[in-house]
Amino acid sequence: MMNSVLKVENLSISFGGLKAVDDLSFEIGDKMIYGLIGPNGAGKTTVFNCITKFYTPNSGKVTFKTNTGEQINLLEHSVHQIINYGLARTFQNVELINDLSIIDNLLIGAHSQYKTSALQQAFLTPRARREEKEHRGRAMDILNQLGLADKANEIAGSQPYGVLKNVELARTLMSRPKLIIIDEPAAGLNETETEALAEMIKKIRDYYHCAVLMVEHDMGLVMSTCERICAINFGKKLAEGTPDEIKQNKEVQEAYLGKDDDDAEN
Numbered sequence: 001m002m003n004s005v006l007k008v009e010n011l012s013i014s015f016g017g018l019k020a021v022d023d024l025s026f027e028i029g030d031k032m033i034y035g036l037i038g039p040n041g042a043g044k045t046t047v048f049n050c051i052t053k054f055y056t057p058n059s060g061k062v063t064f065k066t067n068t069g070e071q072i073n074l075l076e077h078s079v080h081q082i083i084n085y086g087l088a089r090t091f092q093n094v095e096l097i098n099d100l101s102i103i104d105n106l107l108i109g110a111h112s113q114y115k116t117s118a119l120q121q122a123f124l125t126p127r128a129r130r131e132e133k134e135h136r137g138r139a140m141d142i143l144n145q146l147g148l149a150d151k152a153n154e155i156a157g158s159q160p161y162g163v164l165k166n167v168e169l170a171r172t173l174m175s176r177p178k179l180i181i182i183d184e185p186a187a188g189l190n191e192t193e194t195e196a197l198a199e200m201i202k203k204i205r206d207y208y209h210c211a212v213l214m215v216e217h218d219m220g221l222v223m224s225t226c227e228r229i230c231a232i233n234f235g236k237k238l239a240e241g242t243p244d245e246i247k248q249n250k251e252v253q254e255a256y257l258g259k260d261d262d263d264a265e266n
């Protein structure tokens with residue numbers, strides 16, 4: 001099989017009588033920036049929650065190519081295992097620790113990768129100290145690479161929301177992901193911040209060679225960053241293709257008819 005990092009096959013999940021996701025299939029190529037779009041209530045967040053193990057689908061298969069090239073069925077693994085296999089996510093609301101510096105927030109992201117025990121870390125054994133230093137170096141490299149180095153020692157809580165969004169993305173890189181899943185990254189950002197975020201997403205893909213799946217309402221961001229897009233409505237696929245193909249697709253246009261692109265919430 002596959003040159004893709006994620007393959008979703010025949011995914012379905014119902015809530016009561018409602019089919020929130022209905023026999024949905026799509027595939028994300030290696031290093032691809034991929035968008036999942038659709039009107040309010042289309043099922044985007046539900047798809048996302050199935051992949052990240054928040055919900056258990058009624059049927060379907062989600063195959064992920066791990067950072068060692070192994071194919072695994074995500075639905076058979078715990079959230080904790082998935083992170084180590086190279087699947088990272090950001091949350092809709094920024095989840096950083098306000099009282100800590102930016103760099104310390106990145107170090108917390110590395111925690112699942114520590115080889116020393118919590119006890120060794122607490123007593124700062126030489127090995128734990130070495131490991132800490134190594135992670136700190138890597139965190140600094142990431143901040144440098146992404147143009148955030150000057151923020152390293154700033155306290156997270158003192159920074160504007162746009163910066164924190166970028167830091168959250170930077171933090172996912174600490175787990176050496178192959179795929180980063182991003183839920184509505186542009187929510188709460190102004191136009192300039194959204195553009196900066198688009199640049200950040202492209203840099204992350206270019207420098208770290210990881211794919212990105214984003215669920216996003218901001219059509220500008222989706223069309224300018226995504227190489228392929230899957231449009232859904234009522235849990236079903238309407239169309240899949242390049243941004244141009246999606247823009248020109250009749251069914252997609254109809255699904256959005258009379259709707260503002262930016263009436264985002266949730």
Ligand SMILES: Nc1ncnc2c1ncn2[C@@H]1O[C@H](COP(=O)(O)OP(=O)(O)OP(=O)(O)O)[C@@H](O)[C@H]1O
Binds near residue numbers: 018039040043044
């Ligand atoms: N936990 C749940 N229990 C019951 N119904 C749910 C649950 N989660 C989602 N739904 C329903 O599933 C459908 C899809 O919702 P979902 O949140 O996935 O849509 P969405 O595409 O993310 O919409 P939005 O653009 O508004 O964020 C909706 O009808 C929603 O009410």
Ligand SMILES: [Mg+2]
Binds near residue numbers: 044045266
């Ligand atoms: Mg949603």
